Amino acid sequence: MREPIFSLAALTVLELSPPEMVEVAAQAGYEAVGLRLIPATPEEHHFPLAQDAGLLRRTRQRLHETGLRVLDIEILRLKPDTAVGRDFRQVLEIGAELGASEVLVAGNDDDEARTVDNFSALCELAAPLGLHPHLEFMPWTGVKNLAQAHRIVAAARQAGQGNACLLVDAFHFNRSASRLGDLVHVPPDWLRYVQLCDVAGPIPDSMEAILHEARQQRRFPGDGDIDLAALLAALPSGRPLSLEIPTESLRRRGVTALERARRALEAARAVVVG
Numbered sequence: 001m002r003e004p005i006f007s008l009a010a011l012t013v014l015e016l017s018p019p020e021m022v023e024v025a026a027q028a029g030y031e032a033v034g035l036r037l038i039p040a041t042p043e044e045h046h047f048p049l050a051q052d053a054g055l056l057r058r059t060r061q062r063l064h065e066t067g068l069r070v071l072d073i074e075i076l077r078l079k080p081d082t083a084v085g086r087d088f089r090q091v092l093e094i095g096a097e098l099g100a101s102e103v104l105v106a107g108n109d110d111d112e113a114r115t116v117d118n119f120s121a122l123c124e125l126a127a128p129l130g131l132h133p134h135l136e137f138m139p140w141t142g143v144k145n146l147a148q149a150h151r152i153v154a155a156a157r158q159a160g161q162g163n164a165c166l167l168v169d170a171f172h173f174n175r176s177a178s179r180l181g182d183l184v185h186v187p188p189d190w191l192r193y194v195q196l197c198d199v200a201g202p203i204p205d206s207m208e209a210i211l212h213e214a215r216q217q218r219r220f221p222g223d224g225d226i227d228l229a230a231l232l233a234a235l236p237s238g239r240p241l242s243l244e245i246p247t248e249s250l251r252r253r254g255v256t257a258l259e260r261a262r263r264a265l266e267a268a269r270a271v272v273v274g
Contacts, residue, residue: 002238003273006265007032007071009195009244011040011215013257017047018059020257026066028261034072034242035059035098037091050091060098070095071193071240074104076122076133080111084121096129102193103133104167107143107152115142116155123161132192134167138214139176140207146178146186153190168235169195169244171218174226175203175210180234188236196268197245198224216248220267228271243268 008025010033016024018035025033039046049055063070073095076088095103103126107115122133137149149166156164166186172178198219204210221228221243243264250260 003269004238005031005240006268007034007240007242008261009034009242010036010074011244011246012264013261014045014246015251016257018049018055019062022059022062022066022068024258024261026068027258028265030068030261030265032069032071032240034074035070036075037073037094038075040075050094056094063098070098070100071242072102072104073100075106076103077106077108078115078118078122079108080114082118084118084125088122089125092126092129092131096131101130101132103131105133105135106138107135107141109142112148112152116152119152119164120156120159120161123156123164127163132163132165134165134192136167136169136172137176138172140211145176146173146182150182150186165192166190167193167195170226170228170231171197171199171214173231174199177203180230183234191236191239193240193242194235195242195244196221196228197243198222198226198228200224216246218245218247220245220264221271222267232272241268241272
Protein backbone atom coordinates (compact mmCIF):
# COMPACT_ATOMS: atom_id res chain seq x y z
CA MET A 1 0.00 0.00 0.00
CA ARG A 2 1.41 3.37 -1.04
CA GLU A 3 1.77 5.76 1.88
CA PRO A 4 -0.37 8.90 1.60
CA ILE A 5 1.00 12.40 1.97
CA PHE A 6 1.07 13.40 5.64
CA SER A 7 0.69 17.08 6.50
CA LEU A 8 1.33 18.75 9.85
CA ALA A 9 -1.62 20.94 10.84
CA ALA A 10 -1.02 24.22 12.65
CA LEU A 11 -3.10 23.29 15.71
CA THR A 12 -0.73 20.42 16.54
CA VAL A 13 2.17 22.82 17.11
CA LEU A 14 0.40 26.13 17.51
CA GLU A 15 3.20 27.69 19.57
CA LEU A 16 5.51 27.67 16.55
CA SER A 17 5.86 30.48 14.01
CA PRO A 18 5.21 29.39 10.41
CA PRO A 19 8.94 29.11 9.51
CA GLU A 20 9.56 27.12 12.70
CA MET A 21 6.60 24.90 11.89
CA VAL A 22 7.96 24.16 8.42
CA GLU A 23 11.35 23.26 9.93
CA VAL A 24 9.79 20.96 12.54
CA ALA A 25 7.61 19.27 9.93
CA ALA A 26 10.64 18.63 7.75
CA GLN A 27 12.67 17.22 10.65
CA ALA A 28 9.79 14.98 11.71
CA GLY A 29 9.36 13.52 8.23
CA TYR A 30 6.23 15.21 6.88
CA GLU A 31 5.80 16.15 3.24
CA ALA A 32 3.47 19.10 3.79
CA VAL A 33 2.13 21.62 6.28
CA GLY A 34 -1.11 23.46 6.86
CA LEU A 35 -0.67 27.15 7.65
CA ARG A 36 -3.02 29.20 9.81
CA LEU A 37 -3.34 32.63 8.21
CA ILE A 38 -6.38 33.65 10.28
CA PRO A 39 -6.59 32.84 14.02
CA ALA A 40 -9.33 30.46 15.09
CA THR A 41 -10.27 32.54 18.14
CA PRO A 42 -9.57 36.11 19.31
CA GLU A 43 -7.64 34.70 22.30
CA GLU A 44 -5.36 32.46 20.26
CA HIS A 45 -1.67 33.36 20.05
CA HIS A 46 -1.24 34.12 16.37
CA PHE A 47 1.63 34.82 14.00
CA PRO A 48 0.27 37.37 11.46
CA LEU A 49 1.53 35.71 8.32
CA ALA A 50 -0.92 37.59 6.11
CA GLN A 51 0.16 40.99 7.47
CA ASP A 52 3.91 40.50 8.09
CA ALA A 53 5.89 40.61 4.83
CA GLY A 54 9.10 39.53 6.56
CA LEU A 55 7.43 36.53 8.18
CA LEU A 56 5.90 35.56 4.85
CA ARG A 57 9.30 35.83 3.16
CA ARG A 58 10.97 33.64 5.80
CA THR A 59 8.20 31.08 5.53
CA ARG A 60 8.53 30.93 1.77
CA GLN A 61 12.29 30.52 2.15
CA ARG A 62 11.96 27.63 4.61
CA LEU A 63 9.49 25.90 2.30
CA HIS A 64 11.96 26.22 -0.56
CA GLU A 65 14.90 25.00 1.55
CA THR A 66 13.07 21.99 2.98
CA GLY A 67 11.11 21.02 -0.13
CA LEU A 68 7.87 20.88 1.82
CA ARG A 69 4.59 21.94 0.23
CA VAL A 70 1.65 23.80 1.75
CA LEU A 71 -1.39 21.55 1.66
CA ASP A 72 -4.01 23.89 3.11
CA ILE A 73 -4.55 27.31 4.63
CA GLU A 74 -6.97 28.11 7.45
CA ILE A 75 -9.30 29.08 9.01
CA LEU A 76 -11.85 31.04 6.98
CA ARG A 77 -15.02 31.47 9.03
CA LEU A 78 -18.30 32.25 7.26
CA LYS A 79 -20.25 34.50 9.65
CA PRO A 80 -23.50 36.46 9.31
CA ASP A 81 -21.52 39.64 8.53
CA THR A 82 -18.96 38.02 6.21
CA ALA A 83 -18.11 39.89 3.03
CA VAL A 84 -16.16 37.26 1.12
CA GLY A 85 -14.11 39.54 -1.12
CA ARG A 86 -13.27 42.02 1.62
CA ASP A 87 -12.46 39.40 4.24
CA PHE A 88 -10.70 36.68 2.29
CA ARG A 89 -9.25 37.91 -1.02
CA GLN A 90 -5.78 38.68 0.39
CA VAL A 91 -5.64 35.43 2.37
CA LEU A 92 -6.53 33.38 -0.69
CA GLU A 93 -3.93 35.18 -2.78
CA ILE A 94 -1.23 34.50 -0.18
CA GLY A 95 -2.30 30.86 0.03
CA ALA A 96 -2.00 30.51 -3.73
CA GLU A 97 1.37 32.26 -3.68
CA LEU A 98 2.60 29.72 -1.11
CA GLY A 99 1.42 26.85 -3.30
CA ALA A 100 -1.56 25.70 -1.26
CA SER A 101 -4.32 23.80 -3.03
CA GLU A 102 -6.91 23.46 -0.23
CA VAL A 103 -8.69 25.93 2.06
CA LEU A 104 -10.28 25.05 5.40
CA VAL A 105 -13.64 26.76 5.90
CA ALA A 106 -15.93 26.85 8.94
CA GLY A 107 -19.61 27.76 8.83
CA ASN A 108 -20.22 30.02 11.82
CA ASP A 109 -23.70 31.04 10.75
CA ASP A 110 -27.00 29.41 11.70
CA ASP A 111 -28.63 30.68 8.49
CA GLU A 112 -27.97 27.80 6.10
CA ALA A 113 -29.12 29.69 3.00
CA ARG A 114 -26.68 32.52 3.74
CA THR A 115 -23.92 29.98 4.38
CA VAL A 116 -24.61 28.47 0.96
CA ASP A 117 -24.38 31.91 -0.64
CA ASN A 118 -21.16 32.83 1.14
CA PHE A 119 -19.54 29.46 0.55
CA SER A 120 -20.44 29.64 -3.15
CA ALA A 121 -18.99 33.15 -3.37
CA LEU A 122 -15.81 31.97 -1.66
CA CYS A 123 -15.48 29.08 -4.11
CA GLU A 124 -15.92 31.49 -7.02
CA LEU A 125 -13.23 33.77 -5.63
CA ALA A 126 -10.86 30.85 -5.01
CA ALA A 127 -11.29 29.07 -8.35
CA PRO A 128 -8.98 31.25 -10.50
CA LEU A 129 -6.27 30.77 -7.86
CA GLY A 130 -6.44 26.98 -8.10
CA LEU A 131 -7.81 26.67 -4.57
CA HIS A 132 -10.47 24.28 -3.29
CA PRO A 133 -12.47 25.49 -0.26
CA HIS A 134 -13.41 22.63 2.07
CA LEU A 135 -16.40 23.14 4.35
CA GLU A 136 -15.65 21.50 7.70
CA PHE A 137 -18.53 20.49 9.93
CA MET A 138 -18.09 20.95 13.70
CA PRO A 139 -20.89 20.23 16.18
CA TRP A 140 -20.76 23.66 17.88
CA THR A 141 -20.93 25.67 14.64
CA GLY A 142 -23.71 26.43 12.20
CA VAL A 143 -22.61 23.41 10.13
CA LYS A 144 -22.99 20.71 12.76
CA ASN A 145 -22.59 17.36 11.00
CA LEU A 146 -21.82 15.54 7.77
CA ALA A 147 -25.39 15.63 6.51
CA GLN A 148 -25.63 19.40 6.78
CA ALA A 149 -22.20 19.96 5.23
CA HIS A 150 -23.22 17.66 2.38
CA ARG A 151 -26.32 19.78 1.69
CA ILE A 152 -24.36 23.03 1.60
CA VAL A 153 -21.55 21.71 -0.62
CA ALA A 154 -24.12 20.12 -2.94
CA ALA A 155 -25.91 23.47 -3.25
CA ALA A 156 -22.64 25.23 -4.09
CA ARG A 157 -21.86 22.59 -6.69
CA GLN A 158 -25.32 22.96 -8.19
CA ALA A 159 -24.65 26.70 -8.40
CA GLY A 160 -21.67 25.96 -10.65
CA GLN A 161 -18.84 25.93 -8.12
CA GLY A 162 -16.90 22.83 -9.15
CA ASN A 163 -14.17 23.46 -6.54
CA ALA A 164 -16.58 23.23 -3.59
CA CYS A 165 -15.39 20.47 -1.27
CA LEU A 166 -16.12 18.90 2.11
CA LEU A 167 -13.64 18.23 4.91
CA VAL A 168 -13.92 15.23 7.20
CA ASP A 169 -12.07 15.59 10.50
CA ALA A 170 -12.09 12.34 12.49
CA PHE A 171 -12.77 14.20 15.73
CA HIS A 172 -15.74 16.15 14.42
CA PHE A 173 -17.08 13.11 12.58
CA ASN A 174 -17.13 11.22 15.87
CA ARG A 175 -18.36 14.00 18.16
CA SER A 176 -21.14 15.04 15.74
CA ALA A 177 -22.42 11.44 15.66
CA SER A 178 -22.17 11.45 11.87
CA ARG A 179 -22.61 8.07 10.22
CA LEU A 180 -20.22 6.04 8.12
CA GLY A 181 -23.08 5.02 5.86
CA ASP A 182 -23.59 8.64 4.84
CA LEU A 183 -20.05 8.89 3.47
CA VAL A 184 -20.95 6.67 0.52
CA HIS A 185 -23.16 9.48 -0.75
CA VAL A 186 -20.28 11.99 -0.85
CA PRO A 187 -18.62 12.02 -4.29
CA PRO A 188 -14.89 11.25 -4.04
CA ASP A 189 -13.88 14.49 -5.75
CA TRP A 190 -15.47 16.45 -2.90
CA LEU A 191 -12.96 14.91 -0.48
CA ARG A 192 -9.50 16.08 -1.51
CA TYR A 193 -7.92 15.69 1.95
CA VAL A 194 -8.81 14.42 5.43
CA GLN A 195 -7.93 15.46 8.98
CA LEU A 196 -6.83 12.59 11.19
CA CYS A 197 -6.69 12.28 14.99
CA ASP A 198 -8.31 10.27 17.77
CA VAL A 199 -10.28 10.94 20.95
CA ALA A 200 -11.11 8.87 24.01
CA GLY A 201 -14.42 8.13 25.66
CA PRO A 202 -18.07 8.71 24.77
CA ILE A 203 -19.45 11.97 23.41
CA PRO A 204 -19.61 14.47 26.31
CA ASP A 205 -22.98 15.81 27.37
CA SER A 206 -21.99 19.47 27.01
CA MET A 207 -20.85 21.31 23.91
CA GLU A 208 -18.36 23.19 26.09
CA ALA A 209 -16.67 19.88 26.95
CA ILE A 210 -16.57 18.85 23.28
CA LEU A 211 -14.99 22.17 22.35
CA HIS A 212 -12.39 21.73 25.10
CA GLU A 213 -11.55 18.26 23.77
CA ALA A 214 -11.26 19.59 20.22
CA ARG A 215 -8.74 22.27 21.12
CA GLN A 216 -6.74 20.59 23.86
CA GLN A 217 -7.44 16.89 24.38
CA ARG A 218 -7.25 15.03 21.11
CA ARG A 219 -5.15 11.90 20.96
CA PHE A 220 -2.75 10.44 18.47
CA PRO A 221 -4.32 8.01 15.96
CA GLY A 222 -4.83 4.62 17.57
CA ASP A 223 -4.66 6.00 21.13
CA GLY A 224 -8.40 6.66 21.42
CA ASP A 225 -11.75 5.07 20.69
CA ILE A 226 -12.57 6.18 17.12
CA ASP A 227 -12.76 3.32 14.63
CA LEU A 228 -10.25 4.97 12.33
CA ALA A 229 -9.84 1.88 10.17
CA ALA A 230 -13.55 1.92 9.34
CA LEU A 231 -13.54 5.67 8.75
CA LEU A 232 -10.55 5.52 6.40
CA ALA A 233 -12.06 2.55 4.57
CA ALA A 234 -15.19 4.63 3.90
CA LEU A 235 -13.18 7.53 2.48
CA PRO A 236 -11.39 7.69 -0.89
CA SER A 237 -7.97 6.09 -0.62
CA GLY A 238 -4.73 7.94 -1.13
CA ARG A 239 -5.94 11.35 0.03
CA PRO A 240 -3.47 13.57 1.92
CA LEU A 241 -3.89 13.25 5.67
CA SER A 242 -3.58 16.37 7.79
CA LEU A 243 -2.64 15.50 11.38
CA GLU A 244 -4.48 17.98 13.60
CA ILE A 245 -3.80 16.77 17.13
CA PRO A 246 -3.57 19.38 19.88
CA THR A 247 -2.28 17.63 23.01
CA GLU A 248 -2.09 20.33 25.65
CA SER A 249 -1.16 17.95 28.46
CA LEU A 250 1.98 16.86 26.60
CA ARG A 251 2.96 20.44 25.86
CA ARG A 252 2.58 21.40 29.51
CA ARG A 253 4.79 18.47 30.51
CA GLY A 254 7.54 19.87 28.32
CA VAL A 255 7.21 17.55 25.32
CA THR A 256 8.61 19.60 22.46
CA ALA A 257 6.75 20.47 19.30
CA LEU A 258 9.17 18.31 17.32
CA GLU A 259 8.57 15.29 19.52
CA ARG A 260 4.79 15.76 19.40
CA ALA A 261 4.93 16.06 15.60
CA ARG A 262 7.02 12.89 15.38
CA ARG A 263 4.70 10.94 17.67
CA ALA A 264 1.69 12.05 15.65
CA LEU A 265 3.27 10.92 12.40
CA GLU A 266 4.42 7.57 13.80
CA ALA A 267 0.96 6.86 15.21
CA ALA A 268 -0.77 7.86 11.97
CA ARG A 269 1.53 5.66 9.90
CA ALA A 270 0.82 2.71 12.21
CA VAL A 271 -2.92 3.15 11.68
CA VAL A 272 -2.83 3.87 7.96
CA VAL A 273 0.00 1.69 6.73
CA GLY A 274 0.32 -0.85 9.50
